[in-house]
Each structure stands twice: as C-alpha cells, then as structure tokens.
Amino acid sequence: MDAGGNWATVGQRSRGGRRVHKQREKRKGKSVGLRIGTLNVGTMTGKGRELADMMERRKVDILCVQETRWKGSKARSIGAGFKLFYYGVDSKRNGVDVVLKEEFVRNVLEVKRVSDKVMSLKLEIEGVMLNVVSGYAPQIGCELEEKERFWSELDEVKESIPMGERVVIEVDFNGHVGEGNTGDEEVMGKFGFKERNLEGQMVVDFAKRMDMAVVNTYFQKREEHRVTYKSGGRRTQVDYILCRRGNLKEISDCKVVVGESVARQHRMVVCRMTLMVCKTKRSKIEKKTKWWKLKKEECCEEFRQKLRQALGGQVVLPDDWETTAEVIRETGRKVLGVTTHARGDREREPSPVF
Template sequence: MTGEGRDVADMMERRKVDVLCVQETRWKGSKARSIGGGYKLFYHGVDRKRNGVGVILKGEFVNNVLEVKRVSDRVMSLKLEIEGVMVNVVSGYAPQVGCELEEKERFWSEFDEVIESILRGERVVVGADFNGHVGEGNRGDEEVMGRFGVKERNLEGQMVVDFAKRMEMAVVNTYFQKREEHRVTYKSGGRSTQVDYILCRRGHFIEVSDCKVVVGESVARQHRMVVCKMTLEVRKKKRGKTEKKTKWWKLKNEETCEEFRQKLTHVLGGQDELPDDWETTAEVIRETGRKVLGVSSGKRKEGKDTWWWNEEVQECVKRKRLARRKWDVERTEESRQEYKETQRRVKREVAKAKQKAYDSSNKCQTT
C-alpha cells in the first residue's frame, strides 16, 4: 500500500465503504495512521517486502474502536462498538499455494484463536485473502456456503470451508448470484480466480443484503475489492418503570427553595422547632416536597442527568472517555498514565459537585 493510501481513501469515499480489510500492506510496525479524506488505517507488519495486514475505517467510526489485536503479519482484528453492538473486523492473509504446510497450519491456528476469543453474541466480519478457491457449487457444504463460487475447489479452498464449519461462519461471496465478472477477485496473466472472501457468523447472515466484486477500480493491480452491504439489527432492551421520586434538585432555585420553606413552616404550624417524632417529621417533609417540587413519572429518560451533575463534571467525563479511547488504540505507558489521571480528576469533580449539591439542599430544608 506504500504511496497508495490516498487513492484507497478516495475509492472508499466514492464507493461509500465504511470499513475495509487490506492485505500485503508491506508496512513495518504496529500503528494507526491517517491516509487522507478522514480515513484511518490500523496496520501491522514485520517486513517491508512481504505480508502485512490492516483495517481502514471511515472517520466517524475511528472513535468507536475499543480494541486492536495484532496477532501476526498475517492476522489482526479490531473491535468496534456501533450503536451498542459489538462488531469485530478480522483481516487475514493466508500463505500462498507454494508455501510450506507448516506455515499454512500456523496461519489457520492463529485465525482460529482470534475467532474463538470473540464472544458469541458479538458480530464478526472477516475480510481476507485466503489464497484458495472454494469452487462453484456447495453440495455437502450448504450450511456454510452458497453455489456461486468460481471454478474448481483446491486444497487451500477446502481449508477455508473447513474453517467456516469449525467456526459456524458463512462464506458471504458465494451466496449472491452475480455475473462471473462480479465474482472474480483476482486477475493475472489470463487467469481469473476467486481468492478474496468475506465471512460472517451464520446467525448474523440475515443482516447481509448484498455482496459482489467491484469492477473498474485500479488501486490494486491484480486484486479486486469485494464489497458487502450489512445492516446491523439493533435490539432495544426493554426497561421497567423506575420508582417515582421527588424532584429535590429543584431546590437549587432560590424562589422554589423559599416556597418550600414557607410551605413546610405552615404545615408545621409555624413552630420554630421540629416535633420530637422524627418519622412524622420526615413524612411531613417528604409530602411537602412532593406537593411543591413534584415527582418524576417513573419512566427512564435517556440522557437524564443526576441532580448533582454540572458542567465541570460533564467536561471531565468527556476528557476521560477520550483518554480511554486513546489508550485502547495506542496502548502506550504515556496514554495509560493520561487515562489514570483523568479518572482521578473525574472522581474529585464528582465529589465536589455532590458536596455542593448536598450543602445547597440542606440549607433549603433548614427551617
């Protein structure tokens, strides 16, 4: 990908691609870098002359990254949270046909470990150059692939099918009937084959509405980009009603506080001292509060702040979240210390805000 980053970004924007798995990046190191157009590449490689894998994200999803696992220069994964749904994107580059069997087995062992480490309820999307042909037709393999592969299956293609069976995944490319031009992923020297695939968990295949090879792009000389349209099903959790609570936070308003004080004094018969029976006094205070301040509906409200919340706390929490995301991506000692410091700062601000709110409330309730 050396020197082609901006071309890839332009292509992704033109084709409206949000996430792209790339192989043979040939970039040494384990970093994340901008490639232009708001797109960011997370990559891993150990040699500038061979291998290397990466995942490119559209700018709006960069801050959704929770974890990056760089297993080897052939396997890496990236976990994102999108509207409450955990999505794991895995990029892979399998050894070519002429490589030693030991190297191929090591690759599949690493790939198995990555998939097995992901919780079953989370989404998994694999974008990989498996260097194998799963072939046309699916007799005996209907549970993991469709009928629309290309040509005959080879040994490396059988490894892909076996992997899909072990991990209960579906080879997405093969389920959509397209012209051969939109199924061939690799062209070189008169040869046309299918070696690049997108896989997802069989249980989530219903979220995929289309998959095809993009024709007419010249970013990669021999490989063609495989695109998949996937719409996440976000299930909203049902939440029960909460207990109706007095809106004590309204006492922060001076006029409301004065109204509450006068009403409470009136109910107590104008006495300067509270009755000896605390239970009776407490009930009088609560009842007066309900009448003057009102009560909540008993329904949860998204984004409802707690009664002691203020702008200082909100700003500190925002900084803490940004620091956490930075640490998750970079994993450096400096970013870790920065995150720890923001945690301590939030605790201090929360304690100060609560104490200030309590003092204000106690002052208003004093008669």
C-alpha cells in the same frame, strides 16, 4: 385509487411505501449502515492516496487490505479522511492492514497485531461491538507448517471474541470454495466460482468449526462480479468475507467491484452490512416531593396540620427518627405532591419545616 376516485401513480405508491418502511424502521430501532470490503493490493508502496480515493468514491467505510509489504506496526493517515492501521515484518512479502473512515477511528477500542498475516480491530458503534479481522493465507506452494500457523492464529483470534459481538473476517484465503453448496448448506450459498480445492475446503471447515458463513456465496451475481482474481487468462475467487451465521441477515449485498486499478490482479469485495442498534431502556425516573411549595404560607400551614395529625397530635417529635422521617416524607407527598418531570417541574431547595 385515492379518496377522489383517481388511480394513484407509481411514484405516489412508492412514496407511500417509503413512508411505511420508515415507520417500520422507526419501530424496530436505530440502525447503522456500513460498507465493508477486502482487497489484496500486492503492495501499499505509493498507493495510499489512490486507495483512499477509491474508498471515498466507492463509499467504503472499512477495508481490510492484504499483502501490503510494509514493515512496522503503526497507524497513519492516507488522505481523503481515511486512516490505515498496519502490521508487517518484511518489506518484501505479507503484511496486513485495516483502513477506517476517519469518523470511525474514535470508535476503535482495541488493535490486535497477531502476525504479518493476521490482525484485528475492535470497534464500538452505537453500542454494538464490531470485530474486523484482516488476513492473508499462505499460498498453495508454501510449507505446511506456515499454513498451520496461519489457521491457528485465525482460530485464536476468532475464539477470543465474545459471543455477543459481531465479527467480520476478510481474508485472501488463496483457496477456492467452489460453486454449489451440497452438504455445506449451513455455512455457504450456491454462488461460489468453479471447483473447490484443498485450500478452499479448509475455508469451509473453518466456517463450520467457528459457526461462520461465507458471505460472497449467498448472493447471485454474474460471473464478473464473483471473480476476485484475474491474471492473464486465469480467473478465480480467492478473497472472501465471513460473518457469524446468526448475523448473516444483517448483510444485504456482497459483490466484487470492477473497474478499479489500485490492485493489478485482485479486485475489491464489498458487502453492505446493517447493524441493528437496540433501543436502550429508559431508566425509571424517581419522583421527587415538591418541598419548595413550603415557601407558600398556605401550603406550609396545611403541611404542619397534617403532620401533627399523622404524629398523633404530638408537638414534640418522637425519639424513633426513622419512623418520624417516613411520616414526614409521606405527609409531604400527600400534601405537596410529587414531580411528573413535565415542563415547569423543577427541584428546589426545601424550606425549613419546623
């Protein structure tokens, strides 16, 4: 009810709620919202512009891409304001990329192309360090040695990242973590898909070992928005996003995007992340003596008189210059005042004292 005794409408209440929310956000400090995703494209050949258009349409800022099958280690524009950083050694298999919205390209500090299955980018966004890792795990039928090499590379990349920096790991793990989280509550939620397999257990073990959380599993979605791979009658969840457990609160949503045709079998997984930017402490401003007032005759005369009194009535300055300089500075502060850095205060060249 308002001051006039009328009941407020739903719209009025929501507008007021938004104002309060904005005020709270202002008190907390600045934040940067990001939409970060992952997608196994099967091949990047002929799909650059299509991928960029999808990212623009779905408002995705950063996308990790797997199984690109591009040979080389370069960065190139793919149109629509997006740039792709890629690495691959064979045009027939593997290959990983990270695609950035053009406005974030200047924020890239480091690119690590570890192998054709693991690469990472380090960005600095409003003072926050964000590490994005793209990975493609060996398929179930691959040799044990190849699987061990992948996990070793992923471990090495994760361990090289300083504790204070954000980490988002986006990988086609080719494994199922499964539905439910009994015994694994510290690293995953209940909303996986179907049964866990050996490769999925390796994902959970990695999360425990590295203090990470499997983001997909924390958000209750209908089955269609949890399935990341569809082929014929087969439906599975193999593409996952992981973040530090301590930063899980910065992710407000994560789901599978349906209705896109860039990839034939896989679907894009996207999470919404909000980086809280700490306010920088204002440096203490040094107050300066208003020496320019000595250009005024009355100020100059008062300063001379006060200085003589402070020096004990001596006309000739004492030999101890350090002591004399401090007396001059202190007298100047008392007689002339100091700056407050308010409008109108400005530093000027001092007039000669003697």
